[in-house]
Amino acid sequence: MNDPMRAYRARRDASRRTVVSKYQILGFISSGTYGRVYKAQSSDDGKIHAIKKFKPDKEGDVITYTGISQSAIREIALNREISHENVVALKEVILEEKSIYMVFEYAEHDFLQVIHHHSQVQRGQIPPAVLKSLIYQLLNGLVYLHSCHILHRDLKPANILITSVGVVKIADLGLARLIYQPLQALFVGDKVVVTIWYRAPELLMGAKHYNKAVDCWAVGCVMAELASLRPIFKGEEAKLDSKKNVPFQKDQLLRIFEVLGTPKESDWPGVVNMPEYHNMKRLDPFEDRLANWCRPTNGLPVRVDSEQGYSLLRGLFAYDPDQRLTAKDALQHKWFHEDPLPTWNAFETATNKQIPPHRRITQDEAPSMLPVQTNQTQAQAPVQTHAQAQAHISKSASSASFTSLSGGGYAGGQSGSGGHAPTKKKARVG
Amino acid sequence: MATDFWASSHYKRWIVDRATLRQARADDLLYVDDPEYLDFLAIFFANVISKLGKKLLLRQRVIATATVFFRRFYLKNSYCETDPFIVIAACCYVAAKAEESPAHIKNVVTEARSLFSSENYGIKHFPSDNSKLAEMEFYLVDDLECDLTIFHPYRTLMTLCRKEGTSDDDDAEAGELGVGIESGPRYWGNGDGQLELQEGALQMAWFIINDTYRSELCLLYPPHLIAIAAIYLTLVLHVPTRATIQAQSQAEPETPTLQPRRRSSRQASNASAPSNINQKKSNQDIIGFFAELNVSMPLIATIAQEIISLYALWDRYKEDGNVETAKNSFPAQTASPYTPGTGSKRTLSGTSRSGSLNSGSGGETPIEGGEDNEDNVVTPAILMALLMKMKENRAADVAHPASGRPVAVNKMLERTQLSG
Numbered sequence: 001m002n003d004p005m006r007a008y009r010a011r012r013d014a015s016r017r018t019v020v021s022k023y024q025i026l027g028f029i030s031s032g033t034y035g036r037v038y039k040a041q042s043s044d045d046g047k048i049h050a051i052k053k054f055k056p057d058k059e060g061d062v063i064t065y066t067g068i069s070q071s072a073i074r075e076i077a078l079n080r081e082i083s084h085e086n087v088v089a090l091k092e093v094i095l096e097e098k099s100i101y102m103v104f105e106y107a108e109h110d111f112l113q114v115i116h117h118h119s120q121v122q123r124g125q126i127p128p129a130v131l132k133s134l135i136y137q138l139l140n141g142l143v144y145l146h147s148c149h150i151l152h153r154d155l156k157p158a159n160i161l162i163t164s165v166g167v168v169k170i171a172d173l174g175l176a177r178l179i180y181q182p183l184q185a186l187f188v189g190d191k192v193v194v195t196i197w198y199r200a201p202e203l204l205m206g207a208k209h210y211n212k213a214v215d216c217w218a219v220g221c222v223m224a225e226l227a228s229l230r231p232i233f234k235g236e237e238a239k240l241d242s243k244k245n246v247p248f249q250k251d252q253l254l255r256i257f258e259v260l261g262t263p264k265e266s267d268w269p270g271v272v273n274m275p276e277y278h279n280m281k282r283l284d285p286f287e288d289r290l291a292n293w294c295r296p297t298n299g300l301p302v303r304v305d306s307e308q309g310y311s312l313l314r315g316l317f318a319y320d321p322d323q324r325l326t327a328k329d330a331l332q333h334k335w336f337h338e339d340p341l342p343t344w345n346a347f348e349t350a351t352n353k354q355i356p357p358h359r360r361i362t363q364d365e366a367p368s369m370l371p372v373q374t375n376q377t378q379a380q381a382p383v384q385t386h387a388q389a390q391a392h393i394s395k396s397a398s399s400a401s402f403t404s405l406s407g408g409g410y411a412g413g414q415s416g417s418g419g420h421a422p423t424k425k426k427a428r429v430g
Numbered sequence: 431m432a433t434d435f436w437a438s439s440h441y442k443r444w445i446v447d448r449a450t451l452r453q454a455r456a457d458d459l460l461y462v463d464d465p466e467y468l469d470f471l472a473i474f475f476a477n478v479i480s481k482l483g484k485k486l487l488l489r490q491r492v493i494a495t496a497t498v499f500f501r502r503f504y505l506k507n508s509y510c511e512t513d514p515f516i517v518i519a520a521c522c523y524v525a526a527k528a529e530e531s532p533a534h535i536k537n538v539v540t541e542a543r544s545l546f547s548s549e550n551y552g553i554k555h556f557p558s559d560n561s562k563l564a565e566m567e568f569y570l571v572d573d574l575e576c577d578l579t580i581f582h583p584y585r586t587l588m589t590l591c592r593k594e595g596t597s598d599d600d601d602a603e604a605g606e607l608g609v610g611i612e613s614g615p616r617y618w619g620n621g622d623g624q625l626e627l628q629e630g631a632l633q634m635a636w637f638i639i640n641d642t643y644r645s646e647l648c649l650l651y652p653p654h655l656i657a658i659a660a661i662y663l664t665l666v667l668h669v670p671t672r673a674t675i676q677a678q679s680q681a682e683p684e685t686p687t688l689q690p691r692r693r694s695s696r697q698a699s700n701a702s703a704p705s706n707i708n709q710k711k712s713n714q715d716i717i718g719f720f721a722e723l724n725v726s727m728p729l730i731a732t733i734a735q736e737i738i739s740l741y742a743l744w745d746r747y748k749e750d751g752n753v754e755t756a757k758n759s760f761p762a763q764t765a766s767p768y769t770p771g772t773g774s775k776r777t778l779s780g781t782s783r784s785g786s787l788n789s790g791s792g793g794e795t796p797i798e799g800g801e802d803n804e805d806n807v808v809t810p811a812i813l814m815a816l817l818m819k820m821k822e823n824r825a826a827d828v829a830h831p832a833s834g835r836p837v838a839v840n841k842m843l844e845r846t847q848l849s850g
Contacts, residue, residue, distance in 0.1 A: 004513035004821070005566065007828070012569055065564030067535045068571065073527045076571075077578035080439050094571040148434070177530065178579075 086141025111157035117356035129340035136342035155218035166345035206275030213321035220316030247261030261288030279349035308335035439577035496525035525828035583657035659733035
């Protein structure tokens with residue numbers, strides 16, 4: 001009678017297959033605030049997966065249960081419901097020994113890697129056909145998420161994966177939220193969303209209510225980054241003060257204004273109601289020079305040559321969230337109808353050299369995924385400190401978050417055939 | 431996902447049939463004298479969840495989600511082998527997170543402890559440290575197969591109905607819906623009409639939906655059908671509404687008034703057409719409204735029947751007030767048809783006869799096994815004692831499996847013999 005649930009737990013534990021019995025861990029991929037990601041091979045079918053292990057909770061030296069984090073619950077709950085060619089697929093969740101493992105399809109590349117490969121190795125721009133295909137597929141996935149009333153809220157190059165056959169997979173729904181009839185304002189749950197460089201102006205201006213348009217802004221930032229191989233608005237994040245008040249993000253706004261000009265009331269009528277409006281008024285005024293950013297006159301290489309490409313970027317960078325292009329509008333933009341046309345294998349036209357190398361995995365960290373059976377606590381303790389240190393780093397260096405997890409190409413990602421068109425089904429009842 | 435019920439885990443994995451439900455309760459059935467007790471337990475547990483939820487200041491939708499989690503958990507487990515109270519606490523804890531209005535684990539533990547140790551339940555052993563609850567959460571999420579997104583009838587209700595004199599957009603009804611509401615398309619049928627309900631009627635429909643969580647309906651039927659059944663019952667049970675409908679059908683029996691709101695396409699395009707507001711409610715074409723929903727009306731009637739039998743059962747369950755239910759506002763004369771005939775009523779003899787179990791119920795004490803006493807009430811105290819007994823007997827059976835302890839099997843036999 002001391003523990004009425006002991007029999008239950010024994011039965012459940014006995015029926016559960018362990019992670020190690022199902023997967024062979026090949027190596028460590030990355031780590032971040034919420035945990036670490038490993039590359040693993042299924043013992044059943046040999047397929048490659050990425051396993052995201054949430055950081056176990058710890059009190060002192062003993063790992064205990066302290067409840068599943070909100071972000072884990074969110075990511076699990078959302079992933080269980082969705083299915084789309086351009087969104088990374090969750091294969092299963094394993095709850096074992098106080099740890100949560102999310103098993104995803106594996107993806108060989110991500111946008112950050114592609115950017116890095118071209119800026120550091122290739123020393124040249126991403127071919128326009130590749131760039132357009134990447135943005136097209138990204139928007140295609142985003143249309144799906146938005147049609148499901150899911151805000152991603154953390155789109156950035158590291159979170160957008162690409163399989164070895166060039167299919168884009170949006171990953172990391174850890175910050176994502178369902179916005180269908182929320183019980184609380186979105187603001188209440190998470191005061192700060194979206195990595196600062198990709199954060200929409202309404203968020204920077206302190207808006208309490210925001211919507212899908214924040215993701216579309218981030219797509220604009222990603223597109224610009226693919227075009228110029230560096231973040232277009234690379235601001236310094238002002239830190240939360242001791243009372244956790246969200247500070248005025250002056251530097252980030254200035255970076256935006258330098259390119260897009262200071263927002264005018266005529267462009268964004270709502271700007272005057274923004275909490276940070278008065279702070280904004282104190283900043284130096286800037287003129288809009290996005291056209292010049294696309295085709296610099298000072299000898300820098302052309303970033304966006306096509307008039308339509310400029311128009312798409314312009315639409316995604318509309319200051320007024322209500323006037324910003326929606327993902328759906330953007331997907332139907334004329335840019336995607338002019339040459340070069342987007343392809344379902346984003347690398348179709350790329351030479352081998354232009355395709356970034358395979359994701360690097362390291363071996364030294366790999367064994368730490370699972371506690372050593374003989375001496376659990378000791379084996380896990382160093383992992384903990386390491387993970388925490390990592391978490392710290394990734395918090396400050398905002399773009400380097402761990403989320404480069406994976407999604408898998410081999411699962412026949414050649415065409416949009418698997419793409420789930422969010423159709424409304426008719427009465428199936430009765 | 432939020433709008434596509436047909437693609438949801440809820441529809442694909444968690445709508446079950448009666449046989450599955452029966453199978454899920456098979457072990458528990460071995461330890462109760464009358465299967466009806468299991469239905470009373472369903473009411474009892476839902477009330478406990480609701481009470482804990484209210485103490486935690488959870489919204490109704492969160493409480494409903496917690497209840498669905500609880501029902502799903504017991505599709506795979508039995509009461510007699512688990513501790514439903516720790517499961518309830520975990521359900522509330524996870525539901526709060528799943529619905530994006532988290533409660534602190536410490537708070538859940540404290541409130542659960544204080545509620546469960548109260549007179550009604552008398553549980554002294556509820557763990558005080560967070561890790562026990564967190565551990566249960568872990569197992570719960572696993573048993574729920576990580577399917578944490580739940581559809582509820584409330585949404586359908588608010589889509590299909592609005593309060594008199596309000597416009598389409600104004601669906602922040604009953605203080606339940608937050609800001610930034612996105613309107614989504616209906617996920618079935620093709621009608622776009624809205625039924626205008628008097629304020630009390632809308633409230634009643636809402637409460638009827640609350641009440642359905644006292645049963646296992648949420649496992650059997652898609653939520654939109656439960657909502658339609660609740661609307662259907664409301665039209666019958668809400669006295670002023672029924673009076674209006676009756677007056678209307680007598681006044682103008684010949685002319686089927688074609689309302690503009692039936693011409694769906696136009697209606698959809700100008701969402702908040704102010705002309706609707708001025709429309710007299712008496713002119714509503716209710717039959718047309720239901721017809722356009724394009725759902726099986728016989729199925730709706732079946733669900734309505736099941737809700738009614740829930741109320742009949744509930745009439746014999748006595749718990750200190752505090753439970754908001756539509757039941758209390760039903761007109762007196764309509765309440766009686768639900769109570770099944772005296773003849774068909776089974777006497778809940780077994781457990782209550784064994785004297786000791788009757789002690790300590792708050793108000794009415796059940797009258798001992800008189801033949802003609804069909805109003806044997808069931809109280810939380812009886813059910814708590816029953817749960818204890820089930821658990822003990824189960825433990826004894828598990829401890830002596832080889833002895834072939836026949837008692838359990840015999841109870842099933844007894845019942846069969848009695849009925850046949």
